[in-house]
Amino acid sequence: MAVFDQALIAITLDLEMVRHYPKRGMLEWDYEKGNVDAATKRYAVRAAEVVASQGGVIHYFLVGRALEQADVRWLQHIHSLGHPIGNHTYDHVYLLAQSGPELQYRFRRCPWLVEGRTVLELIEENVRWTSRAFQHRLGFPPAGFRAPGGYSSGLRGRGDLQRLLQYSGFDWVSTVYPRHMTSRPGTRPDKQIVADILRAQQPAQPFHYPSGLVELPMCPVSDVAAFRGQRWRLSWMLEVLEKIVEQALEKKMAFVFLGHPAVLLVEDPDLEILTRLCRWIEREPERARLVTLDELARRYRCALAS
Template sequence: MNRRSSLRAIAAGALAAGGIAAAPRKAQIAITFDLEMSRNFPKWEDTKWDYEKGKLDAATKEYTVGAARRIKEAGGVLHGFVVGQVLEQENVEWLKKLVADGHPMDNHSYDHVRVTAKLLEEVQFRFRRAPWLISGKDPKEVIQENIELCSAAMSKRLGVKPTGFRTPGGFRYGLSERPDLQDMFKQLGFKWISSKYARHLNGPKPDTKIYESIVAAQRESQPFRYSNGLLEIPMSPISDIGAFRNGRWKLEWFLEAVHLSIEWAVANRAVFDFLAHPSCLGVVDPEFKTIDLICKMVRDAGNKAELTDLHRIAAATPQ
């Protein structure tokens, strides 16, 4: 049995596990971009983006538009998550056009804040440098205001009222251990969040064990509801940051991981939420090979899979 055949057999059979929603009739494949700048890209020594997450450069915008065009030609949409700082830029017509073309945009907080922070200095790098911006407040207050500020900016500049939220950074158990945050997101009017990123192996050159770990993590990355009814739509490993920053992978290795993961999702009629950052993916994959691979695999799957977005995944998830 070759490696791909053995990986295909990892989770054959029932998809359901405790807390995981029933599988949809078709595999639901979403392509999502976090619209922000990324540390170590385009040059490895670039670290200023920790403080300037929303200062999207021309290349990042162009790559986002190019990816959206390819996905739409394949019958899908690109689902974006916007850091509010992006909307301070003078020209956001490119983003407004994406919205007009049917590509959904949702909230990624204004300053890329860590929603689980318990100390002010943990909230975001820029607040360590400029603590006076949040002095006299507690972390949860800062976090909630930052999320609301992003929603206000999106409404004002894009005409969009976000109903979904992706946390900056992913958490192994999502927000399972933070019912206070679950309640906060419901109170803010969000219908779903994307905060869980299942743990898996990684390394400077992926071997069979790493690929197996990534594929196995897909079963833990299916939509579920918290006790208060808030829907969680996990990010599917492995992300571009996980591969190209943390692992320093080659593109071909990343493509293999994506291929194996989607193969599993199609076989199990599961959800696959591809997570990428155009400021990273555009540097390592300028020819859109990953986007084209995903679209081709969905097309080749016929009636077993569909390109979709997180809103439609949410709508298809049982209450």
């Protein structure tokens, strides 16, 4: 494992619609992840402005189909504030799928969209379309790649996918989300669960595959796991995040926070998570730095070389 000289913390927000938000039972988003609604865009832009005003940076990832919308100025505004935006596939496809329909709900309902092609061809197309849409609609290329979902073993044992993403222009990806214990829905995480989330930061540290592709995992606990899965209160989430950051400071670890504006606009309307993360890091200028995933990948390579 690479050893950093300080804690490296990244705030990452995935731009897409999320099932059960803004209301429980809303599942139709599964078929149109990229049809980002006005409230989600407003939250994403506010987050960009608030974090930039505190001297910080957010690394966004975008579902490419959102670039079919008429107005993409919100994304240009976010980018103009200095926040990078990466590729999150066109339809939010499951990279470890075994069949075309398994790639995404949309293809289960509309199998004719994927007939006659291999899973790998479909993934390549979904990644390429997104990068092409970035160039056409935004005028800049995507900054890195994040897998929809997140897999406990990432792309280990999948040299084909590693090569596909390297050929698609990426030298780092974010595909790992390690397993961790969860609390019963609506109950405060107890000591054992918090300890397990702290333990799970270890398998969520940057590493590289035999292909040389760098992996920058998403670190527990994500907003989806905390709020949708375990129905935590915001105060419980803030307590757990503070402990994770304390551990990262103490052990000079990476912490990549994963959030979704579509979720946070309901669970954290006043952007407390983002402002606190910025404040905790600001308090420790020597011991911690807020980074983009591009910088985290650079720092990982430097740490390995030294």
